[in-house]
Amino acid sequence: MEPPHETLNEAEARFRDGDYAGAGAIFHRAWDAGNPQAGVRYACCLRLAGFPRLALRVCRQLAQQAPTDLAIRAELAWNLFDLHLRPLAARRDLAAMQHTASEILAIGAGPAIVETVLAVMEAAAACGDWAAVEAWGERLRPAELDDRPPPPDNQPGAATDAPRLRWYRLKARALLMLNQWSRARRLALEAQAIYPQRSTFPRLAAQALAGQGNLLDARVEVQALCARWPFDWSLCMDQARLAQQLGYGEEAARLACRAALLPGEESQKTALFALLADICASQGEFFLAACHVALARSWHTRQQHAYPAGLKKLEGRLRAALASAGQSFPDVTLEGIPTLRQRCFNYWQATAKIDN
Known part of the structure; x- marks a missing residue:
């Protein structure tokens, strides 16, 4: 015999208030009394209360009884997501994520x-x-x-x-x-x-x-965007890249340095540092270019991101150029990073020509 409707309303009210233990107890009794949808809500309470394995066990039991029920499949998918996919995402295990995600898509439903x-x-x-x-x-x-x-x-x-x-x-x-x-x-x-x-x-x-290949039209579009969002460093970087591609080296350097000085997390600016390295190298400033490469590489290392092939190739060219000139590559150890960053910062300030 199912509990009265008012009892389930109380469970829903407790659920909305975050009382998953209290709501779950009522849903569990309703499930025992023969209400499969209350079983789904019970599993949801278990998951949100921090008992994902028990919630998954309940979902699998429900799925055996009604394998095509969308509410059951939706809750099952959330349990598999929280229990299996989320930890893989934290570890950035892409291959395992794709395998697990395929399994979730095969048996789950909903958001x-x-x-x-x-x-x-x-x-x-x-x-x-x-x-x-x-x-x-x-x-x-x-x-x-x-x-x-x-x-x-x-x-x-x-x-x-x-x-x-x-x-x-x-x-x-x-x-x-x-x-x-x-x-x-x-x-x-x-x-x-x-x-x-x-x-x-x-x-x-x-x-x-x-x-x-429509560099001039792209430049017009980016200039309009920079006018609308003047403090967006990424748009300023795009403007600098287009200037470099069009052969306006001095303008490219000024815009790229401005982008480096605009507000924004340096951890997000590795592509900008790579562009600055390319600009400096094109002007024959190989050591300064190497400082920017080292700065970009240090952030990739700290974020545990793959070292881009283009940046790696540029570093190889710069090492060869510096060796030919009898110069060493900048110190990329933790102790050396502050010095080369200051070297880059001084260059940005001198080149950006931002009016105070």
Whole structure:
């Protein structure tokens, strides 16, 4: 015999208040009385109360009785996500994540499926596997994704942006990195229409235009973006890169140094440091270029990111050039980083010519 409806209402009220133990006890009794949906809610309470293994056991038991029930499959997917996929994401074990995610998609349903795919896309992006980002992105349709930010999650690294926004950002970036310029630009412009207050998507669209060889048109677009967001260092970096590609070396150096001085985490500026290294090398300033390479490499090392092949190749060229000139490569030890960073900072200030 099922408990009265009022009792289940009390359980839902306790659940909303975060009393997962109290709500779970009522849902458990209702499940014992023959209400399978109360069993799903009981499993949810167990998961949120910090007992994911027990919650998974309950879900598997429910799934045996009703394998096609969407509510059961949705809760099962969340349990598998929290118990198995989230720890793999923390370790950036992309191969294991893809295997586990495939299993979740095969038996799960609901919002956890979206989070599973996005988690794999984000891990693949962090590993630089853009082909995997693009392939996994094909499993979702942006029109079907929630455009509301997720509820607060105390787990480390939990997403704060809406699923649709995350998908567009990852997918467009992947297409760009795979040199699929026309697809990248089309998708970035589509996202720009949805998120007009964000600089990310018009920036990606301009980068795709530059990738197609339309450097002058891309430069016009980026200049307009810099006028709208004058303190965005990444847009200033793009402007510097286009100036360098067009042969305006002095302007490229000034803009790149300005970007380095604009507010922003240095850990995010490794591509800027690589650009500055290339600019300095093109001007024959090989030691200064090497200082920027060393600065970029130190951040990649500290963040445990793969060392980009282009940066590694540039470092090899600079080591050879310095050796030919009888100079040594800058000290890249922890003790040497502050000195070379100060050397770079002095160059940025002298070159940026920012009016005080």
